[in-house]
Amino acid sequence: MGLEPRTLELFYDVLSPYSWLAFEVLCRYKNIWNVNLQLQPTLIGGIMRDSGNQPPAMLPRKAVYMRSDVRLLSQHLQVPIHFPKDFFSVILKKGSLTAMRFLTVVKMEHPRMLEKVSRELWMRIWSRDEDITEPASILAAAEKAGMSMGQAQELLERVSTPQVKNKLKETTDTACKYGAFGLPITVTHLDDETHMLFGSDRMELLAYLLGEKWMGPVPPAVNARL
Numbered sequence: 141m142g143l144e145p146r147t148l149e150l151f152y153d154v155l156s157p158y159s160w161l162a163f164e165v166l167c168r169y170k171n172i173w174n175v176n177l178q179l180q181p182t183l184i185g186g187i188m189r190d191s192g193n194q195p196p197a198m199l200p201r202k203a204v205y206m207r208s209d210v211r212l213l214s215q216h217l218q219v220p221i222h223f224p225k226d227f228f229s230v231i232l233k234k235g236s237l238t239a240m241r242f243l244t245v246v247k248m249e250h251p252r253m254l255e256k257v258s259r260e261l262w263m264r265i266w267s268r269d270e271d272i273t274e275p276a277s278i279l280a281a282a283e284k285a286g287m288s289m290g291q292a293q294e295l296l297e298r299v300s301t302p303q304v305k306n307k308l309k310e311t312t313d314t315a316c317k318y319g320a321f322g323l324p325i326t327v328t329h330l331d332d333e334t335h336m337l338f339g340s341d342r343m344e345l346l347a348y349l350l351g352e353k354w355m356g357p358v359p360p361a362v363n364a365r366l
């Protein structure tokens with residue numbers, strides 16, 4: 141009899157390109173490793189406030205580094221990231237509150253759609269430099285992910301309800317309790333220990349904790365399908 145799958149949580153925000161990298165790599169591994177991957181839509185702004193941290197791009201030298209780092213990683217990990225032209229307005233002014241509330245309600249009502257809708261929102265903001273704040277933008281992402289317009293509209297109407305707002309706050313608080321000061325974080329639940337790792341660049345260590353094999357960002361089984 142095989143071992144019970146380990147629970148592996150990924151806390152992410154679609155505003156964060158490093159979250160996208162971690163998300164794609166873990167989606168590739170979720171059926172290779174013996175894990176139960178739980179996607180946790182989180183608000184990065186809440187984590188920054190709670191921890192007293194600032195987005196890396198606020199420090200000019202880090203902002204320059206982040207551009208080349210993300211560009212190289214997007215090639216190496218095969219995730220089609222392109223920086224938005226007006227980075228500061230898109231990331232620091234417009235933010236992701238409604239989009240993350242939308243993903244929260246998707247998870248509550250149609251959890252099987254969460255992976256696809258998350259990916260389509262990232263495709264908009266971090267690949268095609270498209271808005272993710274307007275209702276029409278969020279609906280377009282949901283439709284592209286395979287939701288019917290009626291279904292998506294119904295969910296969008298619920299983003300300002302206390303249940304949805306509180307759920308996103310609760311998930312963000314949980315990430316903070318695990319010690320998050322940024323995103324992405326993964327949380328690995330072993331029999332007697334829980335480990336929080338920060339960043340998309342901790343996959344080898346994650347595999348070690350899980351007792352699984354790290355085969356690079358594009359494992360052979362996935363590579364054969366690409």
Ligand SMILES: N[C@@H](CCC(=O)N[C@@H](CS)C(=O)NCC(=O)O)C(=O)O
Nearest residue numbers: 156157158196321322323339340341
């Ligand atoms: N080295 C990490 C960097 C992750 C990262 O910089 N995430 C940003 C959001 S996109 C963040 O929250 N940074 C907080 C910090 O660096 O203190 C990786 O490769 O994933």
